[in-house]
Amino acid sequence: MTNLNWMKQALEYLAGEQDEAPAGFGVTLANWWFWALWWGAMLFLIYAFSGQSSKFIYIDF
């Protein structure tokens, strides 16, 4: 398996598209604390980058 293909599968596994991790990927679905941390981090990123709806961005005052 090429590195690129492995990365693609690993990302698909992390995003929930595949149930099986590629060979050598150390995290199983049973590892609940990793998945809590992972989805918590994803939620934080969505939270931090969303929310601005107005055209005028008034952040410095």
Add this chain to the structure above:
Amino acid sequence: MKVSRVQLLLALMGVLGLLTGLNKAVAVATRNSIPRRLMARVPAATDASVLALGNSLVAVGIVEPAFDQGIGSRQNRGILNLALGASSPIEQLLLLRYALHSGLHPATVIYGFYDFQLTHPVELATGDMIGNHAMLYYVEPEYARGFYHLSWHDRIEFEIMRHFPLFTDQQAVWARVEQFRRRISQQGMPEEKTNALGRANDFELLEFPSTPAFIRECGHASRRDLIPPVSEIVRQASEAGSKVVFIEMPMPPAHVASFYDTPAWQRYRGHLKTLLGNKQVTYIDASHWMPDESMFLDPLHMTYEASLRFSQRLGESLREDSQRR
């Protein structure tokens, strides 16, 4: 591989724990947010004889020591500037109420405004309640809700979100991301003009696009009454025994020439004077007080030097006015 129900539940609880921690972190990070800092000034300033309210034009434009010098007030009996940047008359009313409930008995309440602030209805959605508007979530939220309309969807969202700093003060996190994004977007680009308030060009977005559009709006606005939060500011300040003074704030010469020197604005100003005069409010037209473009940081705000001059002159003007009475 199958995931057991217990493992799924544990993962969900872990995510919930992280969100709870984030909620707490945002609450701690925003305990000194601008509206809270402003309100925290009130208990130490209950002897102030003048209270200033308004948006960033007043926040930047009224420099307390210069005003006190102009009006000749004794130490600790001067002005308290409670103006809040990027605020609507609703937040300004909430700040007045907070000050009065905290024991402030100002002899004079000054309210600075520009353009159609006094007659343009406040329209808000929960998506707009960011930055300083966030105080609508935590300062008398039920009372404030009487002054703006929310769709039923936004109403539900509001009721849920107001209990979580994670949502109400989201901008504390978002602003840092935005500042980082701006720093990156500046790489290799000509430097943008900024000042203490933000990007100078951003304030052009608050300007009317053209003189004809402004004149049209003058026509509409000249048929409107004062919006309810402004009327309430006048009523509650008057009932507290304060003399109420409305100031048409100084604007840059280009703004004055394009908008305020038109007959349509003169008519609108006359309309405002009538509405306010009926409520025994003193009207000061200071729009032409700063006749030089160099006295402004951006299309709206005065420089610090101009603010010093304006504040002193305003103080002197109020002193002369009180001596005449």
